[in-house]
Amino acid sequence: xxxxxxxxxxxxxxxxxxxxxxxxxxxxxxxxxxxxxxxxxxxxxxxxxxxxxxxxxxxxxxxxxxxxxxxxxxxxxxxxxxxxxxxxxxxx
Numbered sequence: 105x106x107x108x109x110x111x112x113x114x115x116x117x118x119x120x121x122x123x124x125x126x127x128x129x130x131x132x133x134x135x136x137x138x139x140x141x142x143x144x145x146x147x148x149x150x151x152x153x154x155x156x157x158x159x160x161x162x163x164x165x166x167x168x169x170x171x172x173x174x175x176x177x178x179x180x181x182x183x184x185x186x187x188x189x190x191x192x193x194x195x196x
Contacts, residue, residue, distance in 0.1 A: 118183030129176035157195035
């Protein structure tokens with residue numbers, strides 16, 4: 105089944121992660137980047153990148169850059185965020 109009919113589940117943070125830990129994309133461009141204090145809703149930043157959020161064959165949460173097709177896993181300092189069961193799912 106597709107969409108909400110396929111089910112909904114929360115992506116899990118890695119073991120040892122704590123509330124307030126920074127979540128970021130893997131890759132040199134992102135790991136040391138300073139987050140914005142607030143997203144400007146007029147720029148539609150999240151809406152622009154959200155279609156690239158997915159789960160990999162390994163159930164790891166990731167963002168696929170549409171321009172380069174490079175895969176950037178979503179992680180904290182303790183490891184990668186994982187979906188309990190979904191593979192190839194869209195994240196929102």
